[in-house]
Amino acid sequence: MSYAVKVENLKKSYGDHTVLKGLSFHVKKGEVFALLGGNGAGKTTALECVEGLRRYDSGAIAVNGRVGIQLQSSSLPAHIRPLEAVRLFAEWNRVKADTATLAALGINSFAKKQYLELSTGQKRRLHLALALLGDPELLFLDEPTAGLDVEGRVSLHSQIRRLKAEGKTILLASHDMAEVESLCDRLAILKDGSLVFCGTAAELTAKSGSRYTISIKTEQGDESFFADNIADAMLDLLEGYRQKGIAVLDIKTDRGTLEQHFMELTGREQQ
């Protein structure tokens, strides 16, 4: 089977409130796949259904491979030490903790602290280490960098890239566009429990059909132009400046950020 996760027509309601309205997507083996969406879009519910932590009303979910889970909101007993948690979870899963993974995540640097003394970043790293026990083929990461500072975020991103390089399949839920753009092979955008897009970031950009903005800085000042065909437009513009004898100092092109395309698809207004 070439897919690690296959979700078909997944539906979930809490009382009268329908959270997932027939969600379908699949995650290929070895890829990093993101579930994107605003607050309340249904990302965490979808992920928890796939993880087997939440019951769903109807639909089908197939998961292939050993699974490791890092939850969005998770906690450990206040007085437990990191290596005690690692050993407890390893004992129950009858696996041995991989010391190289623990070292890569820097767990030993705060091994003597109790859980209540750990920073948010240290807790996230510990949760990731626990999710990686037993060398899972498939990792579920729910908002892995939420609440982290820049340093923690960069560190965790490099860990996720390392795991991808090792061939692990990663399904992550996030609302951080930059994170998704830099880490993920494909993404799915959820809006009010429905899928509004599934594909690569490049496909999303193409689908949104935004025009290019070309900003040109010359010795006479700055000018901006809009174009659908960037190659033709650039050639015409540069030829025009050359004929007028105006020196071009800098050129920038922009086709809108992933965030802008996300906003367009989800019908949200930028603040």
Place this chain on the structure above:
Amino acid sequence: MKAFLYGTALQWRLDLRSKSLLITCYVVPLLFYALMGGIFTSINPESKATLIQSMTVMGVSMGALIGLPPSLVEHYGSDVKKMYSANGVPLYLGILSMSLSAFLHLLIMCGVITLTAPFVFDASLPRNLPLYFGSLAVFLAVSLSAGCALGLCVKSQAKLTMISQLLFLPSIMLSGILFPISLLPRFLASAGKIFPAAWGYRLMTEEGVYWQNLLPLAVLLSAAVLLCTLLLKRLQKE
């Protein structure tokens, strides 16, 4: 089994690091014993015959009804439960390891009372110590199972504090450890019988295997275990 034993040993260490459990299982019961032991024996020298049992009932009830439930709420009412489930740790580990750990902590506390009371307050030692500790083990099991049911029923720490006190105070007042039950109005004496403390006190003072004392404790234990099982199943479905 190895994983379960490690989980229980770990819980024992976590409890030692937790100040709240040390307070409810050791500091307060032993302070109460030190203070009330002096008062009881000076007011009524006859109380020396049952001082060990009465102070033990007080300490066990405090540890089981006030000390244990908050730890369970912290575990099952928070993301700890979810984290354990997500990482393949069974739901029952928390309740079993916490109960076993509390059992040992309370047994140590009771041991301190039993060993020191004859020297400090000239209290009488139970005549049959193995039988006494057997009775104590039964009382501990019943009290802790009631504490477990309480910790699983109530999901907020604020509510739990109130409900624990509402159960602990009548449990002690109506158990016969502070004054004879015969002095109480009949309805209060009857009400006291719904708590393990009254039966545990009788079991430990009468020093014999009397089914009329053991049967109510067995019923209370069965009811608490059944309730805990149902509550755990409900938590599993959430």
